[in-house]
Amino acid sequence: MFRTWTCWGGYHKYRAVEDYENRGMSYEISHFISFASPVKPNCSPLNFKSSSKVAGILVSIWVSLAYLVRLVIPQSEVRARAASQIQFDFSRQLSSTSTTTMAPPRSYSKTYSVPRRPFESARLDTELKLVGEYGLRNKREVWRVQLTLSKIRRAARSLLTLDEKDPKRLFEGNALIRRLVRVGVLDESRMKLDYVLALKIEDFLERRLQTCVYKLGLAKSIHHARVLIRQRHIRVGKQIVNVPSFMVRLDSQKHIDFALTSPFGGGRPGRVRRKKAKAAEKGGDDDAGEEDEE
Numbered sequence: 425m426f427r428t429w430t431c432w433g434g435y436h437k438y439r440a441v442e443d444y445e446n447r448g449m450s451y452e453i454s455h456f457i458s459f460a461s462p463v464k465p466n467c468s469p470l471n472f473k474s475s476s477k478v479a480g481i482l483v484s485i486w487v488s489l490a491y492l493v494r495l496v497i498p499q500s501e502v503r504a505r506a507a508s509q510i511q512f513d514f515s516r517q518l519s520s521t522s523t524t525t526m527a528p529p530r531s532y533s534k535t536y537s538v539p540r541r542p543f544e545s546a547r548l549d550t551e552l553k554l555v556g557e558y559g560l561r562n563k564r565e566v567w568r569v570q571l572t573l574s575k576i577r578r579a580a581r582s583l584l585t586l587d588e589k590d591p592k593r594l595f596e597g598n599a600l601i602r603r604l605v606r607v608g609v610l611d612e613s614r615m616k617l618d619y620v621l622a623l624k625i626e627d628f629l630e631r632r633l634q635t636c637v638y639k640l641g642l643a644k645s646i647h648h649a650r651v652l653i654r655q656r657h658i659r660v661g662k663q664i665v666n667v668p669s670f671m672v673r674l675d676s677q678k679h680i681d682f683a684l685t686s687p688f689g690g691g692r693p694g695r696v697r698r699k700k701a702k703a704a705e706k707g708g709d710d711d712a713g714e715e716d717e718e
Contacts, residue, residue, distance in 0.1 A: 438494075439594060448482065457619050461533070463478060464470075466629065485555045496521070535568050535571065535572070536564050536567035536568040536570075537567055537571045537574070538567065538572050539567070548565075551566050553561050554585060554625065554626075557631045557646075558632065558634070558635055558646060559634055559650050559668075560644075560648035561650075565669065566625065567596075568669075569625050569626055569628045572628065573623060573625060575629060576600070576604070576620060576623070577620065577621055577623070579596070580597075580617045580620040580621055581598060581601065581618055581621065581649050583596060583597045583600075584617055584618075584621075597617050599603070600617075600620065601615050601616070601617070601620065604620065604623075604667060605674075606673055606674065606675075607629045607630055607631055607671055607672075607673055607674070608672070608673065608674045608677070609623060609631060610623070610627075613692070630673075631671050631672055632668065632669055632670065632671065632672070632679075633653060633658070633660070633667065633668060633670040633671075633672055633680070634646065634649045634653060634668040634669070635649075636672050636677060636680055637652065637653065637658055637680060638650040642682065648662050650668045651669075652688075653665065653666055653667070653668045654666055654668065656683060656685075656686070657682055657683055657686040657687075657688055658677055658680065658681075658682065658683065658686075659680075659682070659683040660672065660680055660686075661676065661679040662678050664683050664685075
């Protein structure tokens, strides 16, 4: 009585109620029709003979048209059209991306190196002292500076193995020294590779924005300096910097100041100060009203 029913549209739920009054029975049909697969035995498919015939005819027509198109149009022409379409899309994509600036590729290398001996008493005391003296968040910031220093010293050692008149040593050595002097880590009177090997972690920590803000007197303590930087109260030149580990150059140190939008730099007062000012103004109005009544 029932036929196998297939559907091109995926899973669909059909519910139909048929009432055969002449036979004296009524029942409810509810089933799922799966994609191009026979219906489960426990499901009762709809017995619409006309609909099944129409669906079969449409499918056969579609298959016949596809076969005719395949015979009429050569496959070489189809491949050529597809290749031209792909080439057109690619050129359009290149033209669209050429007008926009892409961000540089991100480096996923680790920025710090964990000590080989985790429980070394002398090193633990030194790191703890540095964290407290420079207001660092954790020891990872110490390890980050230590890794940077180790890379610089490794480069200096490799250059010192070359001849003094070697072009590579002259070019790369001068570039390394010039960069360290610009940051303020190396003094101008010590512009030699031998002095690069004598650098310490403290020389880099002294050039952090957090340390410079505290030593310029803009903060009450080294920890207060970190709070001001993170809350966007500090600017270097015209740029607001909210990174406490920002390395300040020598020519940028004189441009460190409060931001123009900060309450400390003449900007809008903070929430608490506005609240107190509003309460004081309201209290003054109440006192004036009482004097007028007297």
